[in-house]
Amino acid sequence: MQSRLIYNSYMTHILIWNRAVMTAPSTSEYFPQVQRAAVVLSFLWFLHRWKTNFFTNAMANQVTTGVDRERLSALDKISSLSLMVLGVMALAEACGVAVQSILTVGGIGGVATAFAARDILGNILSGFSLQFSKPFSVGDNIKAGSIEGQVVEVGLTTTSLINPEKFPVIVPNSLFSSQVIVNKSRAQWRASVTKVPLRIKDIEKIPPVSEEIKAMLRANPNIFLGNDAPCCYLSRLEVSFAELTIGCNLKAMRKDELFAAEQDILLQAARIIRKHGAELGSTQQ
Structure with a gap:
């Protein structure tokens, strides 16, 4: 009985060793990819922390006016979005994924998706335009077509207002690109x-x-x-x-x-x- 237990233990160790020998070469192939991915993640983390500290210090500066703070906030959002997109692409390349091939194959699908999401893209582009052209700022009383109220927040896709009846109004940013904007607060x-x-x-x-x-x-x-x-x-x-x-x-x-x-x-x-x-x-x- 004891000899059978020793035999079974011996055979188990042999099987584990053979499995380890068979698996080790395939596992070692992923080490360069893991290393590249770690380098990319470290670099992205460094860029994210540097960006966050830069914009935090810039907006905390007493010399910075309200309009400059809004523009810095818009740049912060844009840079965060750009950093996320570039980070995903760089991480995919580091892991051996051919991003260019995926983009080429998905070109037709991308066109269809863009057509379906044209309203969202239009709102985002209009949001960028509002952030930099600044036809109005937070706190201004504006009128655009039949919409009138005080600006509470200018987001990436929508703008929040409080109308004269004190009801919150959410306006898609694309609306402002096709309407004449009257900014009552900037009148002398x-x-x-x-x-x-x-x-x-x-x-x-x-x-x-x-x-x-x-x-x-x-x-x-x-x-x-x-x-x-x-x-x-x-x-x-x-x-x-x-x-x-x-x-x-x-x-x-x-x-x-x-x-x-x-x-x-x-x-x-x-x-x-x-x-x-x-x-x-x-x-x-």
């Missing part, structure tokens, strides 16, 4: 036109009222006097009323400040009208 001034009806019997008082209102507008610190001077004139004459038009350019300001400035102009104009003995009229015929 905003036109304000108000029409005030006066009684028809106060028509003789309109010239002094108009002159004093124009003087009030020129002295108002919220009025932009760069291009067009403030105006106040008789714009309409009906049987029951005379219409006085007050126009000016208000400086760029927040929405609440804009409403407060327009209210202040109307209140001062009403005081001037009453000061000259005139009264507001009715537009009812």
Whole structure:
């Protein structure tokens, strides 16, 4: 019994040794590929860490403005995507995969895939264009066609807005390439036109009222006097009323400040009208 156990153990060792001898040559063939793959992965890791540290330090710099930070963020995303694609191709080549042959054979399939994904590619290309041309930035109030709101985020494929009703709106980037974009936040001034009806019997008082209102507008610190001077004139004459038009350019300001400035102009104009003995009229015929 003991001799049989010794025999079985001996035969087991012989079989294991023969298997190891048969397997060792085939395993050694993969050592160069493993070494090349390790070198590629190490180099990719070094590039990734260097890229991350570079963009982190650049965006943390106090001298960098908000627009520059957005452009750096876009470059960070693009470089990460490029590094991933090149890394996969380099790793495949290091492992002995013929990437060029795969790309050549898959050319027809790639065309079909690109045609099917044309909307996604269009959004990505439009996203790149938005990141570098910068027609608007985060925080700007814009209008593009029927879409209007404040920009919250400019992504690679979509842009997030908050509309005037405070609802989130996700817009595909390709939409902006076919629409006229109005960026209200970058305007140096905003036109304000108000029409005030006066009684028809106060028509003789309109010239002094108009002159004093124009003087009030020129002295108002919220009025932009760069291009067009403030105006106040008789714009309409009906049987029951005379219409006085007050126009000016208000400086760029927040929405609440804009409403407060327009209210202040109307209140001062009403005081001037009453000061000259005139009264507001009715537009009812």
